[in-house]
Amino acid sequence: MARMGRLGRADIDPRFESDVLKYPVKLNVDACLQCGVCGGSCPVAFSMDYTPRELVELVKLGLKEKALSCRAIWICTGCNVCSDRCPEDVNPSEILNSLRALAFKSGFKVPEMFLKMMENLLSYGWIYEVDEFTNEDRADRGLPQLKPPSLDSLKKMMEATWPRGD
Numbered sequence: 728m729a730r731m732g733r734l735g736r737a738d739i740d741p742r743f744e745s746d747v748l749k750y751p752v753k754l755n756v757d758a759c760l761q762c763g764v765c766g767g768s769c770p771v772a773f774s775m776d777y778t779p780r781e782l783v784e785l786v787k788l789g790l791k792e793k794a795l796s797c798r799a800i801w802i803c804t805g806c807n808v809c810s811d812r813c814p815e816d817v818n819p820s821e822i823l824n825s826l827r828a829l830a831f832k833s834g835f836k837v838p839e840m841f842l843k844m845m846e847n848l849l850s851y852g853w854i855y856e857v858d859e860f861t862n863e864d865r866a867d868r869g870l871p872q873l874k875p876p877s878l879d880s881l882k883k884m885m886e887a888t889w890p891r892g893d
């Protein structure tokens with residue numbers, strides 16, 4: 728990771744890995760072999776500043792600032808190929824989810840598009856407003872009507888995937 732520049736002790740947050748592991752899904756950060764299968768399989772790695780393999784390493788090294796301020800965590804499409812192919816069940820795609828949640832919670836810059844989608848989800852239950860026109864159009868095409876999901880269950884789901892602790 729030549730682009731990391733000079734790093735010192737002050738750049739290391741010893742609690743970072745345990746914060747990432749608070750995400751309520753099994754993550755095996757320490758089992759990573761740095762084999763690169765995840766980055767080699769990722770369809771959008773070419774546009775990331777850190778590949779999934781490098782992000783796992785940043786977590787192991789405690790380089791919180793680098794990991795939470797990078798572009799890659801917002802470029803990830805969530806396709807899960809990296810986790811499917813990882814030989815050690817490290818679960819890199821969920822590690823990126825945990826990093827996104829921590830970035831938001833810790834006040835790092837979140838792309839406007841994600842903030843808007845969150846706002847819409849909490850208001851309508853969808854990432855965009857399903858209005859009367861949408862449903863009339865669907866009816867004309869013989870498609871079923873879209874009914875918003877329960878906002879309560881959505882909020883519970885969001886709370887359940889929020890990193891625990893302070």
Ligand code: SF4
Pocket residue numbers: 758759760761762763764765766779780783809812813814815816817818819
């Ligand atoms: S996360 Fe898995 S696939 Fe990626 S470098 Fe580590 S062991 Fe290899």
Ligand code: SF4
Pocket residue numbers: 765768769770771772779802803804805806807808809810819820823
């Ligand atoms: S889940 Fe994200 S990091 Fe993993 S392969 Fe898909 S786009 Fe790449």
